[in-house]
Amino acid sequence: MRKVDHRTLGLARAGDEEAFRELIEPYRHELQVHCYRMLGSLTDAEDMLQETLLAAWRGLSGFQERASLRTWLYRIATNRCLNALRAAGRRAVTEQSPPFEPPEPTGRDEITWLQPCPDTLLEALPDTAPGPEARYQTVEAIELAFVAGLQRMPPRQAATLLLRDVLGFGTDEVAGMLGTSPTAVKGALQRARAALGQEPGRARPDAALERELVRRFAEAFAAADVDRVVELLTDDAWLSMPPAPHHYQGPVAIASFLRAAFGFRGERRMHLLPTRANTQPALATYLAERGARVATPAGIIVLAARTDRIKAVVRFHAEGLYRRFELPEALAEPG
Structure with missing residues (x-):
């Protein structure tokens, strides 16, 4: 003391x-x-x-x-x-939805x-x-x-x-x-x-395996490859996106959401920067419009890995977060 x-x-x-x-x-x-x-x-x-x-x-x-x-x-x-x-209305958050029909x-x-x-x-x-x-x-x-x-x-x-x-x-x-x-x-x-409902000491992969999982997830996510993303998930994996309340559990439901999300992305290029959040691996996402010279923030993804698979994918809206994570507000597009 x-x-x-x-x-x-x-x-x-x-x-x-x-x-x-x-x-x-x-x-x-x-x-x-x-x-x-x-x-x-x-x-x-x-x-x-x-x-x-x-x-x-x-x-x-x-x-x-x-x-x-x-x-x-x-x-x-x-x-x-x-x-x-206890204060009235502290949790009165305006409900949000993804910018596409989920x-x-x-x-x-x-x-x-x-x-x-x-x-x-x-x-x-x-x-x-x-x-x-x-x-x-x-x-x-x-x-x-x-x-x-x-x-x-x-x-x-x-x-x-x-x-x-x-x-x-x-x-x-x-x-x-x-x-x-x-x-x-x-x-x-x-x-x-x-x-x-959880006990201390739950299994997390070692650092090398965790890095490999994140690398494979990042490659598949940037390439909009739904099948490769789903291969990395546990059977009871879940995906959420605060402040939107939508919650998807299981590979089938998550795959359905990802197809809609990747369809909305279209031909825009995605870039990912590794970071860490809540002691877990995370990825800062950036999107570049077709022909644009810069990619702009599109949200931070936090991954929860268990043994050799990903248990949870949580994607957070970009507003205000990149500054707190000391991340750049824009990325230059190669070429």
Whole structure:
């Protein structure tokens, strides 16, 4: 546990903004990731981080050091996120559709606000192990499926699971952070684990196999080769495209969607740049109109690989994402 420098704390309490920044800077990135897990949206997480830091600045005189500064900051961040999730209309996202007539989806995914998280944000996390109560490693606890699963459960259950199983805070600590009893924490944690329905340590391919899967997928996708894409999928693979709610599961349904999507692409050329999101391989897509000299952003695809196949394909709308991933806003067309 990082010790508080009491001189710096005293200066911050006296209104020294530089001292306050020195106090909270070691926790900034991990608090942002925590807000992202809670809210599923980078945009909302950035807003909530600022609210957390403002609340900490205003409430620093009330920090009595009964808990660590880190625990105190997590208490503020968690409760700010819970307040946001209770706010009416926060999830009122305008429903979107693909720019073509899609086939009938397998289902509709209500988690339309989900956004990917660039791995560069995770690389900035402090090199500290989770607490002794943690059950998940950082890699598992930021995957898209995990973050989406949190969005589907009641917010206090999600908060309990994050604080206990991801961050490793003790039951009594979590009870204090959430203003409830240890018994209530244990009950919420049991329900959250059941709702998530997955155990830590699920199989992911080794790095070499993962790179090969991504290479083959990228080649097939750029070539609009439906059959080659489908060959790489598991039998229960699914495809989604937040913020559109359309959800396709299984090779037949996914192939039907891809034929429509590739038909809409027509003669336009597609280019793909590798990147990483949520500790998973991702591809930034660019489309060039026939005769155009540049290719422009067309969305980021995040892939979830399991053993030797691809389990999930999630394509995100391009708006605002390329800047966060430090990707170019245009690519020059060869020739």
